[in-house]
Amino acid sequence: MKIINLVIILLSSWPCIAWPVTLNVGLQLEPPNLDPTSGAAAAIDDVVYGNIFEGLVRINEDGDVQPGLSLSWDIGDDGKSYIFYLAKGVLFHNGDPFTATDVKFSFSRARSDSSTNAKKYIFKPIVDINVIDPHTVMITLDQARPDFLFNIGLGDAVIVNKDSADRNSFNPVGTGPFKFIKWVRGDRVELERYKKYWGPSVFLEGAHFKFITDPLSAYTAMKAGDIDAFPNYPVPENLFLFENDPAYEVVIGLTAGETILATNNRNPPFDNVLVRKAIAYAIDRSELIDGAMFGNAVPIGSHFAPNHPDYIDLTGLFPHNLDQARQLLLSAGYPNGFSASLKLPPPIYARRTGELIASQLGRVGINIKIENMEWSQWIDQVLINKNYDLSIVSHVEPMDINIYANHNYYFGYDNDEFKQIILDIETNTDALNSSRLYKLAQKKIAEDAVNGYLFQLGKYGVWKTGLKGMWSNYPIRSNDLRGVYLEGDKQ
């Protein structure tokens, strides 16, 4: 029925569209390839999710699970078995009809040993997929998995076509409202409205995703009118220039990116909770947000997205207090502080926050040595070899608090109590209960000050005034353009 609403909304908004246009969308990162079921690059979903590819279900702007290729579904009482009722008359861009077998194929492909799907774990719990009829498919899990529905809404679980699957990386073929035209590597990917789209037709003639790495050119391209919309404008500092310009609209939303001061709980002195708390006290979030993000970010007190219903505000747990911090250091046995390295990945937010953090910790006698590095170095040293003291990074995966349950993860947080909570969450099916458990989990890691919790990364949407229907939040990485249209005259 949600669909109906959508249709109504769209219909009601139909008259005020001047005429269909091809939208120039600016992205900072170019995807390495266009197959969302391969690598983990968020840049892939930026382009293809919801536009070229669709899953059984769709995550919408608010992070809710919506019907996708499956218009509705039933869940067995044990929470293990799912029956999906698929949409009819759906055609892949190569003309093949979409049926239950495609679902089976896609998921089996993702689970297979040779699969290079970054989120294989989504498909781990699947024990059986059987095609009941061309438009009905039943999936059985090893146990109840409340997050399963959400997960198969992710880009990694989109439905692909048997014949074209292997070429998706450079010639993606999906069921989405836009079909792939061409990819001028290093410059843009061109999409065109798919005439035979099964769902309500979209307003845009097509879309060009232009890749603009350089933050300066991001601004100039926008100002010079080369770009109609920058869904996630890379630099916050000159946002206000657009805000002051009536020709542009700035929408500041939230991403699923919890920006944290990642702390290596394995090594001294950070294995000492007192030290971690001291750091928590030493951090001045308002200064960080003001200085590094130019005010455009929301402070967080734990590893949880503020716009999630189960979110609780824990920013007050360790208010900025230098004396407290010094006290704790003293009692932890570091009266005159210590030295530590801070390894920073490339993104601007990390680099800037890093410099500020360094000076903030410096105030309580913790002498920080900044080491800037590229992603692969960071992944190599920090993520894989856990060879680091502190780092700053934004965890953009939605609902990823469970990473704290994995003691081999680079935080090195090993806490049975917390593991139990996550286990409960994963197995329990009752909504109320799960909400309680999530809050518990947030509290736990916040109190243990596993990491320094800084702020939720903002999504800075900048587009020409009159452009409607762009996502204002990033619950998952996607620039779903199905609802986008340009109001008034096309300049």
Next chain:
Amino acid sequence: MISFLLKKITSLIITLLVSTGVIFILIEVVPGDPVAFMMGLSGSTDAADALRLELGLNVGPWDRYFDWVSGMVNGNFGISYTYRVPVVELIRERALVSVPLTIYALLLSTVIAIPAGLISATRRGSLVDTSFMGFAQLGVAIPNFWFAILLVLFFSTTLKLFSASGFPGWDAGFFICLKALTLPAISLALPQAAILSRVMRSSVLDVMNEDYIRTARAKGLSKKQALFRHGLRNAMIPVLTILGLQFSFLLAGGIIIESVFSLPGLGRLVFQSIIQRDLIVVKSIVTLLVFSVVTITFIVDLLYAAVDPRLREGNS
């Protein structure tokens, strides 16, 4: 002539072979795993292993080296790890931007520099000379990326004459592309032009002191005639060298400019590839760049021979 050619060619080949070795070793020691990069912060390990297998990263360095070199010899540079398309194709696409850009920049700089150098040489010590050389000094001193930024600010955001960034692709039409390449070309050309004009000036001055110019003047040629009929070709020899160097420099040196204008050029590709540890691409491009440099110096040598009969007989 033949021996001259042979000598050049052999040294060319040797340089290339050695360079492939150096490059390979260099790349081998670069830490960071392309697969890990592609898998991101929460990639599952067995998927990573599968990918490693798929990319053929599980074999030893020697095998990889020989596969690589033998592959290159018959034009197969392998498949890009990240883009999953033949490296040759990638390079072709990018070269279609970088090479024209380079040539464009080179043309600009020559068109500016040669006359400027000539004029200031002939009008040595005059106001024109001093002002030209002043500009040259300035041109050498301005970092090109910095100049590029100023250009963008002025022409794109203020005057809105040129689009700030991006490259439409040649199928969009020649002049549109030319327009897109203009600002980058200018910002690349300026320092080169500055250098070139200085070289041109000094070499013309040197030539004008040659005895054969005096002979020519004794024939009754005016100073200018003597310079143009007998001086120029001699003066061009050092200029040729610089031009050769500049071509290869520009071809590789575009990295920063390309990213300032976000042009899909070789420079940015290789930069990206280094970041993404798409090492097979890095290897190939670096090799290609080295190759281009070597061949260009080779061509320059041939040009010398074409200009200078003494070299043609190889007795020099």
Next chain:
Amino acid sequence: MTLLKVKDFSLSINDEIILHNINMEIKAGKVLAIVGESGSGKSMMSSAIINLLPQGAKLKGKILLNNDNLLDKSEREMCLHRMNDLGMIFQEPMTALNPLETIGTQIMEAIKLTNPKIRYKDLLKKAELILERVEMDKNRFPLNTYPHKLSGGQRQRVVIAIALSQNPKLLIADEPTTALDVTTQAKIMKLLMKLVKDYGIGIILVSHDLAVVADLADHIVIMRKGKVVEQGDTKTFFKSMKHSYSKQLFDAAKHKLYEKNITVGSEVLLEVLNLTKEYNLANKKPLKAVNNVSFTLNRGENLGLVGESGCGKSTLARCILGLEKFSKGKIHIAGRPFYGQKELRRCINVVFQDPFGSFNPRHTVERLVAEPFYVLKKPLTTFEKRVKVLRMLKLVGLGDGDLKKYPHEFSGGQRQRIAIARALITEPDIILLDESTSALDVIIRTQILDLLRDLTKKLGISYLFISHDLTTVKNITNRVLVMKDGVIVEEGLTAEIYKNPKHHYTKSLIEASPDITRAIKSKEENNNENTL
């Protein structure tokens, strides 16, 4: 009738006076010789006539070409004059031609300038004709030959051809043969004279050597320090010359024979046995620069080695000095085989040709002269060195004050004295004089030669004097070797060889080498013919 008249002409460059109040006159079909040492301004004079002067040149007075003053001409008019009336030949033929153009194009360009309407066929013909005029065989040297294929003499011919091709009224030849071998020099000079006769061109012949011009010039102008010292008709000049400087030049030019009262010891100091030095060239057969040469040098002997450039004499010298490895044969110094080892090095030293190139410009005279001490087995103290150096400087006629000076503070002659001091400082048995006086002005040259003679006698040093110039060798050696193409063609007592040379090459050398006394004689003879 007067072709060119220089009247009260003065020239200054950047307010530094180069020429002062010059007066001279040349008639059509006559030869005017300007003689002077380097720095006398003779070259500037010639450049001034054709008005190719450095920037900042100021000219006063008159230069009248057929009674119209060249100094009033605009640059464009001057170009026309250079095209039609004036031709010039320069000292350095090696660089006088554009290396990138064929000799044909360079000649034809000149022709085309004088008559632009000429058809290409005729142009080619004329060019070939002119090349023949300067005795360049058109089969050996077709028009499409590039300069680098030609020897110095041949290039000079091409330069002359270029000048002629515009059939000028006046030809200015600035030391046209100084850079060439004696035999070539003679040929070129003959050619020039022939042209005077054939075309009735007037020639201004600039030279540093009176002997060269004595028998060619109708009129001689002696210049010094930018002034005309003396001038007059050649017939009478040598008898009537008054100025001391002219006399000096004259004496320097006529070489007295070496007095032979020296005692040649029996002890062999240097022995060269079947020495051969091969250079293997790229894709050519190896060139024998020195081919199976043998000779000895006894104590007290003054041996000369004469040959033209490229005959291998310098290579031979370098082998003897241990600067080059030789292919075959032996060199014995003091009876022991020498291959550049230190202990024998002290027995032999050298004085080079170029007084400018033979000193490290950054070292003081003291350090320069003391350098050979490096060969001594036990090093001397700085004091001992200084004492020896001072003594040696005194011997070569330099003062204690020069000890701390740098080479560029000395004149060419003085430098050569320093070079001699350096050569003698370790009291070697042999010194090798490699063209040691060729680069010097005639007067200085005689002084240096005298110095050498005295010193070697005083110190009992034997020397091997290598030169292209017979006359020099003649008056400083008692025995002489004549070398050609790496082979010694003739050997004997100097006096003997000069009286009756056996080998035709030696003959040609002797005939070619300018000799002023002979020159004057011949002049007088053909005067008498005229008078008879």
Next chain:
Amino acid sequence: MKHFSISFIVGGGLSVLFLMGALLSFFWTPYDVELLNIKGKFASPGLEHLMGTDHFGRDILSMVMVGTRNAIAVSLIAVGIGATIGVPLGLWAAATCMNGSRLIDELLMRGNDLIFAFPSLLLAILITAVFGPSIINAIIAIGIFNIPVFARISRGAALSIWPKEYISAARVAGKGVSRISYEHILPNILNLLIVQATIQFSIAIIAEASLSYVGLGSQPPNPSLGRMLNEAQTMIFFAPWLAYFPGGVIVALVLGFNLMGDGIRDLLDPKLRQKSITGKVSNDAS
């Protein structure tokens, strides 16, 4: 002695000015360059902050001073490396080329070509990819590319000195190749090297700027002109001084050293000097 040319005076003046500023920064800067003050960010140039403040409220003047110091230090050391390795190589090559075996000469020169052939910025990036970005690696990266330059120029110059007669004289005195290279060749090509060094220096300044512009080179909080420019880019529209001052300093610095280089050449160039002595400036007929 020939009086100084204008370019020398101007260039020398500029260079000295910057050197002083850089030296001064060791002892004193108006503000602490590591002192962050978010409250006072984007202060426009004025009495308090002569060059204004940046997005962290740091004093630009102070940062420029230290940045200049770093740039100069990096360039000096890099050029130093290039010279100390390159010149001996060049001399050696020349010596071997003049006396017998050309093989070593060939090898050395091919090696040079190889380095020349490598795209410099790329190699720098690779180096930093291997060892991580740091001021040291910037120095190495720039230094490497100075080696062939000096090797080449000193070889060429040495080759022109070797045939001189005073070299033969020295060898007649029994002196060895290395001794001659050191005693006779080196002093006589020094002028050339000095001139080249100044040129290389100014090139190195730009190289350092480019490296730190792309994030290689000296790391925060240690300021560097290139990185300042990079950070300034996105703020140039409302805080232009962030870009103008560091950029201007780079330009002036390079300009200064280039001019000084030219001036030195005018003073030392043997060719010019010889002309001024003999007064033989051939036909520049006016």
